[in-house]
Each structure stands twice: as structure tokens, then as C-alpha cells.
Amino acid sequence: MPSQSAPTLDSVAARAGVSRATAGRVLSGYARVSENAREAVLKAAAELSYVPNQAARSLVTRRSGSVALVVVEPVERFFADSYFPLVLSGAQAQLAEREVQLVLVVLSTQRERERFERYARGGHVDGAIFVSVHGADPLPQHLREAGLPVVLSGRPYDEGSSVPFVSADNVAGARTAAAHLLERGCRRVVTVTGPMDMRVGQERLEGFRAELRAHRQRWNAALAAPGDFSVDGGRAATEALLERWPDLDGVFAANDLMAAGALQALAAAGRSVPGDVRVVGFDDAPLAAAATPPLTTVRQPVIAMGRELARMVLALVDGQESVPDVVAPTELVQRATT
Amino acid sequence: MPSQSAPTLDSVAARAGVSRATAGRVLSGYARVSENAREAVLKAAAELSYVPNQAARSLVTRRSGSVALVVVEPVERFFADSYFPLVLSGAQAQLAEREVQLVLVVLSTQRERERFERYARGGHVDGAIFVSVHGADPLPQHLREAGLPVVLSGRPYDEGSSVPFVSADNVAGARTAAAHLLERGCRRVVTVTGPMDMRVGQERLEGFRAELRAHRQRWNAALAAPGDFSVDGGRAATEALLERWPDLDGVFAANDLMAAGALQALAAAGRSVPGDVRVVGFDDAPLAAAATPPLTTVRQPVIAMGRELARMVLALVDGQESVPDVVAPTELVQRATT
DNA sequence: CTGAAAGCGCTTACAG
DNA sequence: CTGAAAGCGCTTACAG
Numbered sequence: 001m002p003s004q005s006a007p008t009l010d011s012v013a014a015r016a017g018v019s020r021a022t023a024g025r026v027l028s029g030y031a032r033v034s035e036n037a038r039e040a041v042l043k044a045a046a047e048l049s050y051v052p053n054q055a056a057r058s059l060v061t062r063r064s065g066s067v068a069l070v071v072v073e074p075v076e077r078f079f080a081d082s083y084f085p086l087v088l089s090g091a092q093a094q095l096a097e098r099e100v101q102l103v104l105v106v107l108s109t110q111r112e113r114e115r116f117e118r119y120a121r122g123g124h125v126d127g128a129i130f131v132s133v134h135g136a137d138p139l140p141q142h143l144r145e146a147g148l149p150v151v152l153s154g155r156p157y158d159e160g161s162s163v164p165f166v167s168a169d170n171v172a173g174a175r176t177a178a179a180h181l182l183e184r185g186c187r188r189v190v191t192v193t194g195p196m197d198m199r200v201g202q203e204r205l206e207g208f209r210a211e212l213r214a215h216r217q218r219w220n221a222a223l224a225a226p227g228d229f230s231v232d233g234g235r236a237a238t239e240a241l242l243e244r245w246p247d248l249d250g251v252f253a254a255n256d257l258m259a260a261g262a263l264q265a266l267a268a269a270g271r272s273v274p275g276d277v278r279v280v281g282f283d284d285a286p287l288a289a290a291a292t293p294p295l296t297t298v299r300q301p302v303i304a305m306g307r308e309l310a311r312m313v314l315a316l317v318d319g320q321e322s323v324p325d326v327v328a329p330t331e332l333v334q335r336a337t338t
Numbered sequence: 339m340p341s342q343s344a345p346t347l348d349s350v351a352a353r354a355g356v357s358r359a360t361a362g363r364v365l366s367g368y369a370r371v372s373e374n375a376r377e378a379v380l381k382a383a384a385e386l387s388y389v390p391n392q393a394a395r396s397l398v399t400r401r402s403g404s405v406a407l408v409v410v411e412p413v414e415r416f417f418a419d420s421y422f423p424l425v426l427s428g429a430q431a432q433l434a435e436r437e438v439q440l441v442l443v444v445l446s447t448q449r450e451r452e453r454f455e456r457y458a459r460g461g462h463v464d465g466a467i468f469v470s471v472h473g474a475d476p477l478p479q480h481l482r483e484a485g486l487p488v489v490l491s492g493r494p495y496d497e498g499s500s501v502p503f504v505s506a507d508n509v510a511g512a513r514t515a516a517a518h519l520l521e522r523g524c525r526r527v528v529t530v531t532g533p534m535d536m537r538v539g540q541e542r543l544e545g546f547r548a549e550l551r552a553h554r555q556r557w558n559a560a561l562a563a564p565g566d567f568s569v570d571g572g573r574a575a576t577e578a579l580l581e582r583w584p585d586l587d588g589v590f591a592a593n594d595l596m597a598a599g600a601l602q603a604l605a606a607a608g609r610s611v612p613g614d615v616r617v618v619g620f621d622d623a624p625l626a627a628a629a630t631p632p633l634t635t636v637r638q639p640v641i642a643m644g645r646e647l648a649r650m651v652l653a654l655v656d657g658q659e660s661v662p663d664v665v666a667p668t669e670l671v672q673r674a675t676t
Numbered sequence: 677c678t679g680a681a682a683g684c685g686c687t688t689a690c691a692g
Numbered sequence: 693c694t695g696a697a698a699g700c701g702c703t704t705a706c707a708g
Contacts, residue, residue, distance in 0.1 A: 055396035056685030260628035290598035394701035
């Protein structure tokens, strides 16, 4: 039990020679208070190292002073990927500036989902940022309808969703990747796709196809092999592609993990990169710069996207009616695989 | 403003036909209550989806129901590495089982450090888990002395520290790595070390040297090149080593990021792996399995270590006087670089 | 075992 | 602008 003697509002009021109400007014911000009183209170608070008791404050304001960052399901895998930690980091930074706590919530079981729903509806957090929502998970929408400010990382799968989101411009990014491969002289460009039941998977494939079309390349479904955003998936898909198209000389993998798998498959097949085959990934995960050879990839501004997510919930928490979706620009980072 | 009508203890008491005190007793656990009353209260609570108001509870119990996971300083770099997210994930899981919230705190500036110190001393969290402490940062010890339960990820640099910690068995892990290289027939084994102002850097070098000594290999300071746990550092150190020891045929890098850099340097120098040179990393970061070729490495059970950290703070929070340090075993994961 | 009551530390109308 | 007072939703001695 730390500091049995933590200073209270009363003690700073006493020291400043004003009432608790006045002290409270200067410390909690807004109300008009005389310059004299304000200074005295601030001085007293500083001298006592006063920190308001958040529990007491919450009890009356019905604001918890915290926002949940919720991760749905495949926890460990998710944490091992770099996307999540970086979104988290961005959101945390933004929230910290407003002195709101970021509470990390992981939902694996049905019980946990139910408990969180009650918890959130009970006003124990002021808002929620969902990362990694699967398919058309109704939870975010539910909570929103219950009046809780909610935002999503990634465009929702469900077209009818009215939950604001921030997403990278996946279509444009994939187009950039394809264009780059073509510009580098590739003649037979293939792609390892993400899961087709995820928007991000669909969009990156869509961008790739659109760019080939723009270059008057004939599209063929066999040019794409499905992956699952994992290294193993990327390796397997690349092996299949190699079999199908012995003459392939360009690979666009829909994320860096799969691109790493592609690099492994290519090395195993004795193809040199970028000599025989050029490869582009997506995300600019830390692993991209660590690959052999270092991977050319499409960067998405993940940390900035995390900040944006936080900014959006906060606006909603502050009473703003609605908030526009944001689609963040991507950028090609050329390294050694092209 | 979610659910203006969140059920309170009073409403469940009324529905159950008992007093608020009785309802409180059954819901908050311990006290003896008649079976009848208990059932009625539980039923009423379930029907109303009652969730206790944590703010009100905290106000009286002086327990926040939350634990801080604090990260010191080099935020983004730290988040990009896989160690942190995995510790976080383990700690979160363990905390969730006890229904305590994990609040993520990042301390970059001096102001933030001071604010957090006041905040923690003010009882706004029940305990703190420090990850990534630099050198002999006095903050954890400070807080501990102020009565806050604190635990550390990694053995403290400061010998005088009395803060409990959990660490991987770095010495043993490094010995395993060196032994493996030697057993695979390497004759000239070198190492890329971590920063020498970090315990983990020192320990991994110590283990490496000890194992060479055990194999009656003559030690030479030039066999070690300093890295900084980054890919670039690993690449540069390996280049230096290659220059110094043209005949090197085994590299132990003190973490996987640097091992990835070593792989890049070796490829650039035209050395094949594992044909000409064998390489072992440390951590078994996700990047290890994604490397080309897939990296042999020493795994540390990071998620389990995160859980252990949480278990330890919780024990301290529950009033346990002290808690023993834990040193987690490591394990060699052989892949394709050896 | 159970109820009435006090009190945790704030915020915020309500008067003045 | 400022103070006295009520009240947020719990927990916990204190009686019974």
C-alpha cells in the first residue's frame, strides 16, 4: 500500500488557503477562478506532488480516463507480427499526451468477449480501439450502438459497418509494387496473396491486378497463389508458383512475412534475387530490412496510423458526433531485392 | 456516455431482496453469507448483467485493480523488436486471469518519469513490471522503496538492486550455442556481442567464452566484435570479423537481429551458409524462422517469462513479503544455418 | 448471517 | 469568483 499519506484535494486546498471546491476548479481545468487563487493552488499542488485520485474523479465524472486497445483472438501470432506492437505504440503515445491510460485487452474466448462487452458497456473505459478484427465480427458495431466510442484498425469486412476506421491505402500500395516490378523489367510477374476473407488481402490483390491491367498484361488467375500472411504460407505459395511458371521473374507478396518465405523458396530453388527474380513485399516490417537480401517493400505508416486511431476515439469521447475514416498513403522502399 | 442506466449494487440488492451490504459481500467474494442470499444475489446480478463499478471499488479499497507495464525510452525500436510484444502478451494473459488490467506506460522524457513516479506512488496502479531498463536506472528501486510492488524483466545491471527479476539463462544459452558450433565441426568460431553495458550482453559473451575454454580453445579478444543488437550492427561487426579472420567458419551472434545482419554480410562476401560458415543467433525471434536460410538460434521462453513477471507482481500485491528471482531455461532450435 | 451507516476523494450545481 | 453541500457506487467495521 503505497503512500498511506497521498495528498488529497483537501490538503492542497488547506495549504493554498482556499476551499476544496476552488482547488478542484483550478486543478480540473476549466472554470473561472481568480488569478490569486489559481496561483496559490498550483503552488500548493506542486509542493505536495499532488496527483488527483482517478478513482474518485471517475466516480463522479463517469469517465474512466482510459481507452481499451482490444486485440481479437490469435494473440501470440499477432504479437509476434510487428504490425500490432507498432499500432499500439502509436496509439499509446497519442493517448499519453492527453493523459489517458491505454488498457490492453485481449479477447480469445467467448467468455472473455462477453465479459468485455459488459465491462465496456458499464463505462469502465471511455472508448475502444479494435485491432485485428476478423471477418465481420459484430462486437465493434454492437458496442458502438450501445454508445461507446469505437474505432477500427483496418477497413471493416462488413460493408454495412458504420464504425470509423483507419487503413493503409492497400490498393495504391499494391499498384506501386506491381508498377515497380514492371519498371525494373520483369516480364512474368506473379503474386502471393493474403487471405481472401480479409479486406487487406482482397485490396492488395485488387491493386496488383489493376496495375497489370494498366500495363496491358493479360490477367490469369493462375498468376496468384493464396498465402495466409505467414512465412510458411509464402514459401509454399512461391513453390507452387515456381512450378506453374518456370519463367517467373517478379514476385509481389502481400506482406513481408510471405515475402521472406518467397526468398527462402527462391534460394532453395537456386534462383538468385534480384538477378533471376525480383521480389517486393508489403508493410516494411522490421524483418524486411533484416532479410537476405534486404527486401524492397511497400511501407505503411503504422505508428502514425496508431496515433490517428487514438485521435479519432478521443474526438468521439469528447462528444464529436462522427469522425471521418482515414486512408493512409503508402510508399515504396527500395532495397536489394529489386 | 454508455448505458446511463448501468446496474448498481443497489439495484441487484433490491432485485435479490437483500441489503446492499449483503449483495456486496457475495459479489466481492469472501465473507460468509447464507446460501439463500448468495443464490438470490448471483441470480439478480446475472439477470442485470451487473458489472461492479471499479472506480467506486477502488476508492474504498485503495486498490486500482491494474498493473503498469512500463517501457523505458527507446520506444519505437523497442516495439519493433519482438521481445517486448511477447513479454507483454504473456503478462497480459496472466493478469487477465486475475481480472487485473494491464496499463501500458511508456517513459521517454524526464517529465514523464516524474509524472509516473507520482502517479505510481499515488496508488494509481497496484504494481509495476519494468521492461527494458537501462543501465542502473534507479526508478524501479525507488518505487520499490516507496512500497510499490515492482518486478524487472532482465537481471538488473546494478548489483545492489533488490528488485526481483526474471531473466533467461543467458550464460547457459550462449554455451549451448558455442558447443553446437564446435560439435558441427567449426574450427574458428567468433562472436558478435551485444552492448557491454547491458547484463544480457555481458552474460552471452561470458557463456560463449566459457564454452570455448571448456573446449580448450585459446581465447582472444579479437574473436569478439561488438554489436548493438541491431541488424546493421550485426552486419558491420561481421564484416570486421571477416576481415580479421578470413578463415572463420562459425559465428555466434548474441541476438537474432544481429545474426540476420551476419547473414547479410556473409552473403555479400560470397560465403555460403551453412556450407562455408555456420551461424547461430539468440532469442528465436519470429525473424529467425523467416531468415534465408532459416536461422539456428537459442530460444528463450519469452511468453512464459511474461507470465512469470505478472505472477510475481501479483504475489507481491497480495502481500507476499518477497518473491524469488527466476532464471528461465533456454533451448537450442536448430534450423538451416548450422 | 445481515442491515444501517459512514466514508473513500472528487466534481458540480446551487447560492451568494 | 467562491464556499457549503450533495452525491457518485462501493466496502467495511459496528451492532445486532
